[in-house]
Amino acid sequence: MFPGADEYGLDIDVADDAVERLLAVGPDDVDAPESLSFSRNVFLPLTTACRYTCTYCTYYDVPGEATLMSLDEVRDVVRMGADAGCTEALFTFGDAPDERYTEIHRQLDEWGYDDILDYLVAACEVALDEGLLPHSNPGDLTREQFESLAPVNASMGVMLETTADVDAHAGNRRKTPGQRLNTIRAAGEEGVPFTTGILVGIGESWRDRAESLLAIRALHERYGHVQEVIVQNVVPNDRSDYERPSIETMRRVVSMARVALPEEISVQVPPNLSEAASLVDCGVDDLGGVSPVTDDYVNPEYAWPALQELADIADEAGVPLRERLPVYARFLPDEFRPSGTDAAPAPRNRETWIRDPIADRVRGEDVHSRRLRRVGHGDGPLSTPTR
């Protein structure tokens, strides 16, 4: 059982023989994808406060230095993104600020919000109003918290990182694998299209990598909600000197991800952190959210490649590039889905994956809704034709 799993009553079985089979997988065992996809987003670091202090992380700021975006600032960024043709408002922060962040709590209270998740709902509403679909990564959540955030998010996510207990999550306040798996399970129970992933090079073993991928598969087999799995390598930065995993390591892990996960789940690598062009033939079929207008605040030293570079990666791989929405097409209502894409079976406890505020935004009559529909149908302006 994974560290912390008992605390959350998690029953995830990963069979030893499945782990052994996956450990034997390499690049020769997978096929190259038929196309590559990506979404155009703006990045909104709603707050840089986080209760944890993961050793590889440069995102969080300590109490007294952490920032909180105002709704006016959120509106400025999402408006700029919508004007630049983006479809996704990517709201990212760590885990809910604890009591040490008195200034953040005072500010939220002054603005009339109970906590950061309450505030996130308001920020998502601003993004919808301006014509973007929110995709939020606000750390670990309970089922009740997903229930309040799901109506204003097209999809959501949290990185599993690893099922192992690693020193990289050191300190008095540390997140546990059980907590992350519980979040992925809660998203499935609430019928939220979900993104997760593993972080490679933070002290985990090859067996841990295999077990992490199989744990994600087990939860997806139960709920059908995982849309993509990011295979992200750690990078050295101002706070740590982790060694970047070799390209051979990444090719093997990506191949393992492709074999471990069902075909409908995309395997993604972030092209600003990975040598994406050298990984495509190992089964990568998505390049993630790419911003033409904002920085990657999680890895600020590693600039996003220009959109042309994504087209070059696809060209080198000999496959078309497809612009997509933050939520994958199979979760969209029938009228927004491209022909040839089957609908995902309805979630366990709901009739539809997409809630009314999101569907209404896509269904609207303004220029933004028309753009969202075009991209949803696979006719986004930055899609390249099949050869």
Ligand code: SF4
């Ligand atoms: S990796 Fe995430 S949880 Fe860990 S310190 Fe950074 S923001 Fe917080």
